[in-house]
Amino acid sequence: MKNKKRIFLTGANGLLGQKLIDLLDNHQDYELIASGRGASRLGDRAVRYVSCDLEDKETVTKTLEEIRPDIIIHGAAMTHVDICEQNQEACYSANVLATKYLLDASQSFSPHFIFVSTDFIFSGEKELLTEEEEAAPVNYYGQTKLEAEELVKKSGLKWAIARTVLVFGISPGLSRSNIVLWVKESLEQGKTIQVVNDQFRTPTLAEDLAMGCFLIAQKGAEGVFNISGSDLLTPYQMALEVADYFDLDQSLIQETDSTKFTQPAKRPLKTGFIIKKAQKELGYEPKTFRAAIGILAKQIILARS
Numbered sequence: 001m002k003n004k005k006r007i008f009l010t011g012a013n014g015l016l017g018q019k020l021i022d023l024l025d026n027h028q029d030y031e032l033i034a035s036g037r038g039a040s041r042l043g044d045r046a047v048r049y050v051s052c053d054l055e056d057k058e059t060v061t062k063t064l065e066e067i068r069p070d071i072i073i074h075g076a077a078m079t080h081v082d083i084c085e086q087n088q089e090a091c092y093s094a095n096v097l098a099t100k101y102l103l104d105a106s107q108s109f110s111p112h113f114i115f116v117s118t119d120f121i122f123s124g125e126k127e128l129l130t131e132e133e134e135a136a137p138v139n140y141y142g143q144t145k146l147e148a149e150e151l152v153k154k155s156g157l158k159w160a161i162a163r164t165v166l167v168f169g170i171s172p173g174l175s176r177s178n179i180v181l182w183v184k185e186s187l188e189q190g191k192t193i194q195v196v197n198d199q200f201r202t203p204t205l206a207e208d209l210a211m212g213c214f215l216i217a218q219k220g221a222e223g224v225f226n227i228s229g230s231d232l233l234t235p236y237q238m239a240l241e242v243a244d245y246f247d248l249d250q251s252l253i254q255e256t257d258s259t260k261f262t263q264p265a266k267r268p269l270k271t272g273f274i275i276k277k278a279q280k281e282l283g284y285e286p287k288t289f290r291a292a293i294g295i296l297a298k299q300i301i302l303a304r305s
């Protein structure tokens with residue numbers, strides 16, 4: 001029997017992590033080891049799980065020396081952008097030091113290192129971005145992800161970077177919401193929401209991001225790939241689409257802009273991704289925003305049954 005490639009996945013308890021487990025666990029070509037901070041929150045999934053705090057250098061070194069994976073998919077990060085701005089030491093530790101420890105521990109067995117990164121490394125001045133654009137983060141979270149990217153590029157390992165944008169989806173036990181769930185739940189509760197009309201994103205279904213990472217691993221692809229949705233939308237347009245799909249009250253959605261609506265961390269204005277390279281080299285093909293909402297709607301119903 002062809003021996004399976006061993007994949008070490010970080011961030012397994014998170015949104016992307018759980019979607020990657022759906023793709024990789026019990027896959028004929030891969031042996032998956034899922035890792036997270038503390039106990040597994042994966043419920044009754046039978047996946048092999050190791051607890052590994054990535055900010056503990058010794059634990060990372062020991063874990064990787066034991067497992068010696070062929071591939072590492074590093075999705076773990078501190079992803080609450082506003083908390084990152086207000087607690088920069090914690091953000092640096094989770095997003096930069098953790099990545100450094102993984103890269104250092106990988107030097108003795110040279111895995112294919114796949115790093116998940118973000119549109120927030122960009123300034124937001126340019127509406128549609130290829131993989132070659134100049135990075136200039138406008139918040140601390142983006143700064144740490146850019147620093148981690150640079151460590152990956154200089155690591156000497158075979159590497160790939162999957163950059164993505166405004167991920168949405170549903171998985172058990174998530175520590176944060178996302179734009180589709182937040183709009184849907186706010187409107188269902190009759191809450192008025194202020195939504196900006198001057199930020200531009202290509203929102204990404206978590207399953208599509210997972211597929212992009214899977215394709216990079218499967219093809220042994222190297223370099224930077226934009227892995228996002230293909231529809232360029234403002235959060236306001238997204239909110240209207242969600243309300244329309246779930247037949248909710250659109251009058252609760254109040255249009256605003258970034259001069260009036262502010263968050264503790266500045267958001268880059270325009271970060272739409274051009275995904276032609278991933279489509280051509282990986283065969284990556286994301287869902288439309290509307291079709292993605294439909295997938296989410298089915299999962300929500302299933303989760304309730």
Ligand SMILES: NC(=O)C1=CN([C@@H]2O[C@H](COP(=O)(O)OP(=O)(O)OC[C@H]3O[C@@H](n4cnc5c(N)ncnc54)[C@H](OP(=O)(O)O)[C@@H]3O)[C@@H](O)[C@H]2O)C=CC1
Nearest residue numbers: 011013014015016037053054055075076077079118166167
């Ligand atoms: N969500 C989005 O909109 C976007 C996400 N990304 C990137 O995609 C990746 C995945 O994001 P997403 O799935 O949404 O994130 P989540 O916040 O859902 O998951 C991140 C996971 O990383 C884990 N983690 C954090 N610190 C450590 C640590 N020290 N040791 C071990 N695990 C740790 C968290 O553990 P715990 O559960 O214990 O907190 C969490 O489970 C991230 O790298 C993010 O930067 C990029 C663009 C957009």
Ligand SMILES: Cc1cn([C@H]2C[C@H](O)[C@@H](COP(=O)(O)OP(=O)(O)O[C@H]3O[C@@H](C)C(=O)[C@@H](O)[C@H]3O)O2)c(=O)[nH]c1=O
Nearest residue numbers: 079081118119120164165166167179194195196199235
């Ligand atoms: C909460 C809120 C957000 N928004 C807008 C601002 C923003 O453009 C969009 C999403 O805002 P949030 O704060 O929910 O999400 P945000 O923290 O911007 O999401 C980011 O997460 C990190 C991990 C990333 O890597 C980025 O790609 C991006 O996805 O919705 C409003 O217009 N009104 C609101 O009340």
